[in-house]
Amino acid sequence: MATVVSVAIQKGGSGKTTTALNLAAALHRQGKTVLLVDLDPQANLTQSLGYGEPQGITMYQLLRDEGAGQDTDYTRALIGIREGFDLLPAALELAMSEVELVSIFGRERLLSRILAPALPKYDFVFIDCPPAVGMLTVNALAMSQLVLMPLQAEFLPLKGVKSFHDFTLARVKKQLNPDIDLLGIVLTRYDERKTMNREVLQQLEAAYPGKVFDTRIRTNIALAKAQELGTDIFTHDDRSKGAEDYRRLAAELIDRMKKTKK
Ligand SMILES: Nc1ncnc2c1ncn2[C@@H]1O[C@H](COP(=O)(O)OP(=O)(O)OP(=O)(O)O)[C@@H](O)[C@H]1O
Numbered sequence: 635m636a637t638v639v640s641v642a643i644q645k646g647g648s649g650k651t652t653t654a655l656n657l658a659a660a661l662h663r664q665g666k667t668v669l670l671v672d673l674d675p676q677a678n679l680t681q682s683l684g685y686g687e688p689q690g691i692t693m694y695q696l697l698r699d700e701g702a703g704q705d706t707d708y709t710r711a712l713i714g715i716r717e718g719f720d721l722l723p724a725a726l727e728l729a730m731s732e733v734e735l736v737s738i739f740g741r742e743r744l745l746s747r748i749l750a751p752a753l754p755k756y757d758f759v760f761i762d763c764p765p766a767v768g769m770l771t772v773n774a775l776a777m778s779q780l781v782l783m784p785l786q787a788e789f790l791p792l793k794g795v796k797s798f799h800d801f802t803l804a805r806v807k808k809q810l811n812p813d814i815d816l817l818g819i820v821l822t823r824y825d826e827r828k829t830m831n832r833e834v835l836q837q838l839e840a841a842y843p844g845k846v847f848d849t850r851i852r853t854n855i856a857l858a859k860a861q862e863l864g865t866d867i868f869t870h871d872d873r874s875k876g877a878e879d880y881r882r883l884a885a886e887l888i889d890r891m892k893k894t895k896k
């Protein structure tokens with residue numbers, strides 16, 4: 635049965651998509667089966683896997699049909715990237731879901747219902763969330779056991795983390811999904827030579843003890859390049875710092891999951 639992980643925080647450009655993609659790719663290389671779900675209308679994850687213009691069905695139609703009370707077959711939208719490494723793509727039209735789903739009965743659990751038949755088939759499902767807390771993110775959180783928050787250490791991000799953790803997550807846990815837990819916070823585009831980066835790390839560790847990943851994702855242009863080329867970091871440059879960091883993050887994730895027993 636899959637462990638469902640939402641990669642989420644309302645702050646834009648914090649490394650969510652890069653982390654969802656490359657962490658999933660790292661776990662796949664370690665023999666895990668992974669489903670990536672692009673739940674962001676920006677469709678960066680879909681583009682980053684080389685499907686800039688998805689021709690077929692995307693998350694938008696699945697959510698719309700599920701919302702209309704139809705039986706939705708998620709495999710209609712499924713793109714097989716590699717054996718055991720699949721993508722449910724997004725396109726810009728997904729932005730309409732935020733509005734269209736508001737008045738639907740059971741609106742927070744549409745994604746959960748769509749993906750229920752997929753869960754026995756994968757070890758992991760990673761959901762790449764948009765940088766906002768709307769219907770899409772709430773649907774992702776409602777069905778996740780774990781949340782991973784990537785964060786760029788450049789700016790003082792504590793306020794954003796606090797509002798996401800103390801408000802959004804706490805409410806989801808209380809009202810929708812008591813099983814959800816914060817897996818951890820991972821710092822991205824980290825440069826330990828920068829005082830600000832070290833300060834952010836210290837503050838986060840003080841505010842969320844035990845929740846900050848030991849692995850930090852360093853700034854590495856190969857990560858951006860891989861996305862531009864429509865592939866993951868390991869396929870693009872297996873020996874880059876980015877590949878090394880995401881490999882290490884995958885190992886730490888497995889370790890942390892053993893500790894939280896998920
Ligand atoms: N460690 C890194 N080193 C260099 N560039 C990075 C790194 N991580 C991410 N980037 C680049 O920074 C940009 C933002 O990253 P990403 O798209 O993963 O953030 P995001 O949180 O998903 O953004 P959004 O909130 O818009 O969805 C991308 O162009 C990506 O290639």
Ligand SMILES: [Mg+2]
Pocket residue numbers: 650651652674678679762763
């Ligand atoms: Mg993104």
